[in-house]
Amino acid sequence: MNPKIVFTGLGAVCGAGLKVDAIWDGILNGRSGIKEITSWDVSQWPVRMSAEVTGVDNRTLVEDRKLHKMISRTDLFGLYAANCAVLQSGLLAHRESLDAAAAVQFSDRSGIFAGSGAANYGSTYDFFPALAAAQGDLNKFGKQFSESVNPMWLLRNLPNNVLCHVGIRYNFKGANACITNHCVGGVLAVAEAAAALRAGEADRAIAIGHDTPCEPESVLNFHRFGLLAPDTVRPFDRDRAGTIFGEGAAGVVLEKAADAQARNAAIFGAYLGSGCTTEATGVLRLRPDGDGLSRAIELALADAGITPGDVGLVVAHGNGTPASDVSEARALQRIFGAAMPPVTGFKWAYGHLIAASGIVDLVFALLALRDKIVPGIPTLRTLDPALAPLAVSSAHQTPRSDIALLLCRGFGGMNTALLVRAHP
């Protein structure tokens, strides 16, 4: 029998806000964080929108200024979201109340699971001055690169920086992973954290997803593939034209319910199960029939020991690209048939955060359960008839139970599904 696992801390930062409650208020009131890109001059660019985190100085994200030189922007978001979640959980105060031996044990049994975007273009651009100076002469480059490249370059750009620095900050020394699996990294971090708790490999864990995908070269490439919309994300709409990049992070603290209740922690919901598959279709392609996604949902339902009829709402991946949305609708129809629960998606509010996308959605799926509201998709005008029937709406709907299904998909034909339940 698996121990019941609950969420006791939530943190998020994205283009729609710096606080979970503020972002949620925006979602409920139809406010979007999507705006024109400011990090470079896009006046000549064919697509110009993203959901950047703007107007926040780095010290608001991470107080320790010395650390800013050691990490990159995506790490700032990851550390910030982790801190919000850890503070809310009250775990640190709890550890302080323990005797010395118990505190050591507590630290050794606290895990960290990160889903990291990794591999961005901008970091390698740090070598441009050295390359320009060398003019293609590699011997010269070898002699001169150290004059222009920061000695900390490698460390700043380690994909596992958040894992490392969250560990150092809270002295969480237990089971850990840094997952670099494109969009599904954050969701897999949650699933692996829950699995570690179930298997007794850790007593509690923080799962984090963080990413900063909005770079010129990514925007150009995604645009050439027809993956980016000119204005906003319109999931499942007849006129959907693609997705929009967002950036940011989310962190969630997972604990065994018995432990959380014993220390009187606030509980924001329960983890029920997960499924993960690939369609084996390569980087970009996906199957039009939604095969991998339906299998991931079936695996998650089996893992949770529930049936499709138990699901009260679906937070869809809904990235607004023609191909992904159609295959997602097929998968939902295959699983739920005529009895489909209300479906929504949040990318209209904060864009597509790639490695962080699913875990940010998870935070708001939990709030949707708490408030018993399935937020409408304000950018939805006309449901694509090819996707009907699909229980999406521009108006708020009511969940039909206290269980949410969360879907997240990524390059490599990756599909993940998570099931979570409201805490009574």
Added chain:
Amino acid sequence: MNHRKRIAITGIGLVTPVGNNAPTTWANLQAGRSGLGTIRHFDASGFPVRIGAEVKGFDAAAVIGNSKLLNYATRPHRFALAAAEEALADAGIRPTAADGHRWGFCVGAGMMAMNFDELQVAQKVCAADGEFHADRLLSEDFPADPVTFSRNQTNSGLALLTRHFGIRGYATAVHTACASGGQALGTALRVMRRGQADFVLAGGFDSMLNPIGLSAFCLLGALSADNNTPESASRPFDATRNGFVLGEGAGFLVLENWDAARARGAKIYAELAGDGNSLSCYRITDSPPDGDGPIQAMRQALADAGMTPETLDYVNAHGTSTMMNDRSECAALRAVLGGHITNAAVSSTKSCMGHLISAAGAVEAAVCALAIRDGIAPVNANYHEPDPDCNVNIVQGKSKPMRIRAALSNSLGFGGSNSCLVFRNPEEVP
């Protein structure tokens, strides 16, 4: 608790600086032959460090035989394709249309995306003066090539291999720097125990042996600069060690449920018996001098395998050949093994093949499995001057024939992720 499905290693594939397949690699490691040398595949003559552990004479087209596929594969992806193919052929089993959804894939993948040639083109077009001008990306001079884009995504290797081999189940890629390969195998073990897959193709691949990767490690001062004596530049645990040697390659293992492997008459190298996973929470590049962090990971791995330290006959150490790492690892080994420290044979095969970064843990897991099968602890080459801070039982001079009941493989990464794996001799399986 899902106690405790037994998992068998039934296939091994390797592409390393000492051999382009598993048998050659293993023969050379046993003989203590060095794969280290002056870097040949790009002009490293101007760099402070000009030596590395390159994969040599690797003919991807001959191994893969699919030129379209190779077009989508970077240098480390090609190593991965070859090693994975060898592992599946060795296991005598591979995913089919009927059971592909019961196959999982777990891989430790490197952090490099763009290759150096692509970066140079981008610099010429967008940063002729050294400063990046985003609008230049929009010019016709910039080759926005969909194939290049597909090669360079974080999970491109996963996408390529799952597609090529038809793996449709649980798939993941992890990166915890030098511990990535070990983490991938640990994840695979847990995925199998949880029943999320009946088979997993698990491993790692990497190549940071390019001008950017080499620059990055030179800046950190982590590499040995013994440019005139490359063959002895990696000397883990030796008192005169002065840094690691950057390597490249790939290693893959096929994991199956023990009973199923037995039932089909598969040869079993070893049981992948336990995984331990911790964070040092010390400093990002420094290793804790007292071994705190690695200690917990080793203990967990043993406990997970249901073993006592006394059954460990061989330790394949992380042993990078840096002052600090080797010292920290030995302190941890002493703490974990106690009085058994004088019995357990310890070697770092990085002495022959350098540090394969994200592939290291997977390749060294394969070495442990082969060491168990053949009853040989491979030599720690280039060990001459003992370091009192590394007072462990080093396999010195030549490889040591010995029955190995159980082996431990350590992977201790930048950022403090520690991944330790325990392997059990099939004859010791009750």
